[in-house]
Amino acid sequence: MILLAGDIGGTTSRFQWLDSEAPKSPSSLFYYPSKRFSSFTALLTTLLSDSGIPHVDVACFGVPGPVQGCQVTLTNLPWTIDACELQESLPVDQISLVNDFQAAALGIDALSGDRILCLHPGEFDPAGNRLVVGAGTGLGVAPVYQLEGHFYPQSSEGGHIAFAPVTAEQSRLMDWLHRERSHISYEDLLSGEGLERLYRFCHLQHTGERPYPCSAETVHELAELGDEDAIAALRMFVHIYGQFIGDVALIWPARAGIYIAGGIAGKIVRWMTQEDFTSYFLAKESMNGVVEKMPVYLVKDELLGLKGAMRSARRLAGLEIEGEV
Incomplete structure (x- = not known):
């Protein structure tokens, strides 16, 4: 066959x-x-x-x-x-x-160990569920339940959950985005186009002027070269990524691992491995103890x-x- x-x-x-x-x-x-x-x-x-x-x-x-x-x-x-x-x-x-x-x-079980990077060790439970999340062209979410040693992924459109700002800067971002549309989803920010939006916002906040059109890849390149606005955009991207994954983890506890896939995380590993991501992932106040037990892994395999x-x-x-x- x-x-x-x-x-x-x-x-x-x-x-x-x-x-x-x-x-x-x-x-x-x-x-x-x-x-x-x-x-x-x-x-x-x-x-x-x-x-x-x-x-x-x-x-x-x-x-x-x-x-x-x-x-x-x-x-x-x-x-x-x-x-x-x-x-x-x-x-x-x-x-x-x-x-x-x-x-x-x-595809998680087909990965070799060198294609997985631990961002937060948590307390791994081999009998637990999994969660797969990933930003790329869009934002994908797959809850995965485990039954008798087998994992069963479920489809969802969780990337379209409405964005909820948690800082004053994010509130200003929300006000700016609302000038163009009423519903702002996490995918509007956690995607290639989302990173481009964040860069436009950061540049406008810093200079008062709109930047020239800039791809997500270029934003990353500029950040690596030390561009202040690109760095601010990437840091905000990582902050929002962490808080979103932490929120989804409260809905779907994943003690057998949260896996971050998609096309973006593997390209910005240096930014994802800084304290910014885990601090926003864990910032759940009375629920900190729930999310801190969940291991988080970054998948470095585009296949x-x-x-x-x-x-x-x-x-x-x-x-x-x-x-x-």
């Missing part, structure tokens, strides 16, 4: 296929800029042509959006994907769609979602997965 896995991102989509006769030798990776394609069908047609795969037995795709049955309308791309229609129009027998952070959560999608495809195909009984 031929298995195909995909991690569909708002910026980049990644794919890998596997022949069941060589289960330990997956293919090389295929990367595509998502926004170059008018639809997922067009992207998948290009992939099948480029890879030379004539037929796929089982495919699993992690997608950024709420999956309803066999359909999903993506959050950060103008696509609606219908797995049933894809199976009729393309040489793919079975297609499974899962939320992208469900896929990321499935986490793809690994999870492949594990899901293997389960659907009935193939053995290392580490599972």
Whole structure:
């Protein structure tokens, strides 16, 4: 059997296929800029042509959006994907769609130890639940419950929870953001575009002028070079990230680990490992003792979602997965 896995991102989509006769030798990776394609069908047609795969037995795709049955309308791309229609129009027998952070959560057990960095040791409980959170093009959240030694990720749209300021500076940020819209979600700040917003706000507060358009990558580069406004934006990003994860942890206690994934954290490791993150994560007043027991890990593997999608495809195909009984 031929298995195909995909991690569909708002910026980049990644794919890998596997022949069941060589289960330990997956293919090389295929990367595509998502926004170059008018639809997922067009992207998948290009992939099948480029890879030379004539037929796929089982495919699993992690997608950024709420999956309803066999359909999903993506959050950060103008696509609606219908797995049933894809199976009729393309040489793919079975297609499974899962939320992208469900896929990321499935990939945790496929990580090697050197791809995980402990930010807060907590008190690890091997019988506990997990939580996977990650900022990238958007902000993903996946609660993961454990039952009889197996982990079961749940999909959510927790990144769209309304932002709640906890400092005077954040209150000024909220007032500034409210000039453009009424509902401010955490994803509006904890994402690539969110970091760009924070930089515009910090620059405006400092100089009274709007900066030239600046990408999230450039903000990070400027901060590393010592730019005062970029440093302020990155520090605010880390503060808000910490407080958000701490808030979600109160809803979903994760004594078997909180895992920070997504495309941003792994690129700003130096900033995430400073005291700023943990101090805001732990700042829950009467609930400090609850969150401080939860270990927090930063995932430094951009293929986490793809690994999870492949594990899901293997389960659907009935193939053995290392580490599972």
